[in-house]
Amino acid sequence: MxxxxxxxxxxxxxxxxxxxxxxxxxxxxxxxxxxxxxxxxxxxxxxxxxxxxxxxxxxxxxxxxxxxxxxxxxxxxxxxxxxxxxxxxxxxxxxxxxxxxxxxxxxxxxxxxxxxxxxxxxxxxxxxxxxxxxxxxxxxxxxxxxxxxxxxxxxxxxxxxxxxxxxxxxxxxxxxxxxxxxxxxxxxxxxxxxxxxxxxxxxxxxxxxxxxxxxxxxxxxVRLNKLSLSVKPGGLGILASGIAAAYLEEGFEAAAPFGFNREDVSTLEIKVVHPFPVAEARKMLEHCQTILILEELEPLIERGIIVEAQRMGYRGKITGKLDGVFSRIGEYGVPQVVQGIESVLRLGIPENLLSGNTQALKLAAARPITVCAGCPHRGTYIAIDKAIKKLRLKKNEVMVTGDIGCTILGMNPPFDLIWTEISMGASVSLAQGYVHAGVKTPVIATIGDSTFFHAGIAGLVNAIQHQIDLTLVIMDNRWTAMTGMQVNPGTPCNNGASAYQEIDIARIIPALGIEHFWTVDPFDVEETAGVIHQAMTLPGVKVVLARQECAIQAQRQGKQAGKVRVVEENCNLCKLCLMVTGCSAFSLGANAIEIDPELCYGCGVCIETCHHDALVAEEA
Ligand code: SF4
Ligand code: SF4
Structure with missing residues (x-):
């Protein structure tokens, strides 16, 4: 089928x-x-x-x-x-x-x-x-x-x-x-x-x-690699692996109007990356005067064939990344095939065929990625910002380490809050390094729930063992959201699977012996900010669990946090709500800000950003 x-x-x-x-x-x-x-x-x-x-x-x-x-x-x-x-x-x-x-x-x-x-x-x-x-x-x-x-x-x-x-x-x-x-x-x-x-x-x-x-x-x-030798020896041989091999024929077609003849070229499409296909590579070297290697990223195949060429005393030319023709950066497509052909055969192929469609890249909107409308992380970012201000500090004076997943989006405007991202769970350990280095202002680590379970928990154990002055904010949206709503150990359900046990972070943290631990609702920005502020003033390891389900996933289950309405006559279009929250449910109307009811989850985080009582909660 x-x-x-x-x-x-x-x-x-x-x-x-x-x-x-x-x-x-x-x-x-x-x-x-x-x-x-x-x-x-x-x-x-x-x-x-x-x-x-x-x-x-x-x-x-x-x-x-x-x-x-x-x-x-x-x-x-x-x-x-x-x-x-x-x-x-x-x-x-x-x-x-x-x-x-x-x-x-x-x-x-x-x-x-x-x-x-x-x-x-x-x-x-x-x-x-x-x-x-x-x-x-x-x-x-x-x-x-x-x-x-x-x-x-x-x-x-x-x-x-x-x-x-x-x-x-x-x-x-x-x-x-x-x-x-x-x-x-x-x-x-x-x-x-x-x-x-x-x-x-x-x-x-x-x-x-x-x-x-x-x-x-x-x-x-089983001849997994595809070797095709030209009838006439002494010409060009192309080794291509991975997706580069898929673009060969299209590249040949693009080069054909400029005198490129497919029949003159030998190809080896490599499906077995390791071990290196020595016998087939040697056949290419014996048959071809020039070898072109097309592979994304590192010159792995290229190094393999150079070793064989040296062993054989090959006198032809090998071209790829190591002689500077290709970049180790980015994806390969038809332009790289054409570029390789041009670099060897000098057919006079025009520049636009070598560089691909840059027009599409130019048209791409340059806008920062931010969290979804109704995302609970929005409230946490705003709350951390408020807590920093309460301590009479500026954002560029307080180290906030970030981690993998949706939570990292706090690095972008309008929040501009998170400074770093390394790998899964690294926010918690990296923050400890800043403390050891002598940072005098409070150090905050942020992490999502899935990332916490994945590797962050080890960093927390380390911080507790060594009694580091650190505030950890776990942004628990109950799902592994960034990659498309997969379950993690803290997800309250496993999509109907019978054998499943949710593991509650709120029970793990006290069990680790942490004295200062709070669970907050990030939709309640004032309370969350107050707790984070308090945590930042206390010694030792403090953990704030900001828990609220991912809005996308909640909406899929028919949930709605509330309803927020614009009081048009109160709105002077100052855009403060938009600038503070960056919520995509907002748009500019002719006389007042507008909220798209399809996008708005009614989280209410925006209400207090308006100083003109133009945003009000309604009964859902
Ligand atoms: S309540 Fe405000 S911040 Fe929350 S989703 Fe609606 S418009 Fe966005
Ligand atoms: S709703 Fe309030 S904050 Fe938003 S533009 Fe109108 S007056 Fe300004």
């Missing part, structure tokens, strides 16, 4: 086709859609969970695979850093059931964070990595990745980039394979499943390297 699916969904369907027993992951753009789509299917025989973080997700998946069943673990590139401690150990041990680790990179940093090239992690872990160039290939390679994992008895990486993870294509989907109901293996083998001692560890390392070599032999046998 043909289905229009994304790259993320292709992995989901591919895993079902492979009879996957368990799927675990932590949400993170651009990988989220894979596990989300499986959850939406309400599968009976396949267990699917959003885990508390990627390390936990990987360990759960490893347990399934060590028991002889198939498991998929999903994460974005930043999550791989979290999971990597365990992953490298799991790679050493190998696995009996197929274990596929799906990591999604984000060249161009479309979702913020870094342009991490996770292919290097495969090299470090001696793990095979497959990288499809299209959605259809993603589906096929997912099934293959499970088979490969079981043949080599080791985990296999599957890597996508944003351009494939979120792209749609029609793919022929086969019937899922029934999930194995075989009894789990219980293998007691400390030589494989522990790391205690140099002998055990080095033996496992040896096995790991052998598994990687075996993976290379298998992928060579």
């Amino acid at each position: 043909k289905k229009l699916i994304t790259g993320n969904e292709a992995i989901a369907y591919g895993a079902l086709r492979a009879g996957v027993k368990a799927v675990t992951g932590y949400p993170g753009t651009p990988s989220t859609g894979c596990l989300s789509s499986l959850l939406a299917m309400n599968l009976v025989d396949t267990y699917v969970e959003w885990s508390v973080n990627e390390k936990v997700a990987l360990e759960v998946a490893a347990g399934v695979a060590w028991s002889g069943h198939r498991a998929l673990c999903t994460m974005k590139m930043s999550g791989l850093n979290v999971a990597y401690d365990s992953l490298i150990s799991v790679a050493y041990s190998g696995c009996d059931g197929g274990l596929v680790v799906y990591v999604a990179d984000d060249p161009g940093a479309n979702a913020g964070m870094c342009e991490q090239d996770s292919r290097s992690f495969a090299v470090m872990a001696d793990m095979p990595m497959l990288e499809p160039a299209t959605v259809a290939e993603t589906y096929a390679l997912t099934k293959f990745a499970f088979d490969l994992s079981e043949r080599i008895k080791g985990p296999v990486f599957l890597r996508l980039v944003t351009g494939i993870a979120d792209s749609y294509a029609e793919v022929e989907i086969e019937q899922p394979v029934p999930v194995s109901q075989a009894a789990p293996l219980l293998i007691k083998d400390i030589q494989r499943f522990t790391k205690a001692g140099a002998v055990i560890a080095t033996n496992q390392h040896r096995d790991l390297i052998q598994r990687l070599e075996q993976a290379g032999q298998i992928t060579d046998e």
Whole structure:
């Protein structure tokens, strides 16, 4: 059956086709859609969970695979850093059931964070990595990745980039394979499943390297990489991997009017990023006078072919990033293919074909991203601002560290409150560093609920142990909202799942021995500001839990916080409400400010910003 699916969904369907027993992951753009789509299917025989973080997700998946069943673990590139401690150990041990680790990179940093090239992690872990160039290939390679994992008895990486993870294509989907109901293996083998001692560890390392070599032999046998040599030797050869390979033909078409002849060019489309396809690369070197490498981010393939070229005494030219033709930054598309062709063949291709459609970029509105209408974080930002002012301090005198997720949007206007963002949970620990450095004004850390569970809790434990003067504001909107409303351990419901226990942050904090702890409603800005102000004046670790459900999610459940009305005759269009809240429900009318009833959640945060009684609460 043909289905229009994304790259993320292709992995989901591919895993079902492979009879996957368990799927675990932590949400993170651009990988989220894979596990989300499986959850939406309400599968009976396949267990699917959003885990508390990627390390936990990987360990759960490893347990399934060590028991002889198939498991998929999903994460974005930043999550791989979290999971990597365990992953490298799991790679050493190998696995009996197929274990596929799906990591999604984000060249161009479309979702913020870094342009991490996770292919290097495969090299470090001696793990095979497959990288499809299209959605259809993603589906096929997912099934293959499970088979490969079981043949080599080791985990296999599957890597996508944003351009494939979120792209749609029609793919022929086969019937899922029934999930194995075989009894789990219980293998007691400390030589494989522990790391205690140099002998055990080095033996496992040896096995790991052998598994990687075996993976290379298998992928060579099945000809996963697509090699196409021109009839006439001595011309141009292009190595392309990932999404760059998908743009080759379009690039060739664009260059054709300028004398480019497809028949004269050899291509190697690389689907097996690691181990490097030595035999095919050597064939290209033997056949071609010039080698062009097209790959996003780091010059990984380029370095691989340079090594082979040196071994062979290759006398031709190799061009890519290391000689400065291409950038390590951003996404690749047709312009990069054309640019590469032009740099080698000098066909006189006009500049506009090399730089792509910059017009679209110019037209993009340059406006800061802010929180949604009715977002509870708005009240918290305004309250922190008020608390700072109550202490007769200015915003640029009080360090407010930020964290990953919607909560970071307090860095943007109109709030301009948050100074930093590193990684999941880092706000709490980074703040402690500022205290140690001798910052004299109160230091505030802000974090969301999901991020707190993911990694922030460890930073808090550290602060408590070392008795740091710190105010932590946990902005608990009950969902992992930024990535599309996934559940986290504090979410009050798990979308109907039977086995589920909510973990209440309000019970965790006192259990950690924190004396100064308050739960506040961020829609009550005055009370929240008063509590944060009080916290900032006290010594030691103080925690303020600003709890109110995400407005989007609440509205989906038919909830409404209240109703706010504009008293037109009182409004002088001073726009203060708009400037303080930045709420998108506001717009400028002819005589008064207007509130879009479709957008307004009735949070009431704006009411007190108006000094003319032009905003009033109504009975909902
Ligand atoms: S009550 Fe005010 S701040 Fe809240 S959503 Fe409506 S317009 Fe925006
Ligand atoms: S509602 Fe109040 S704050 Fe907003 S523009 Fe009118 S007078 Fe100014």
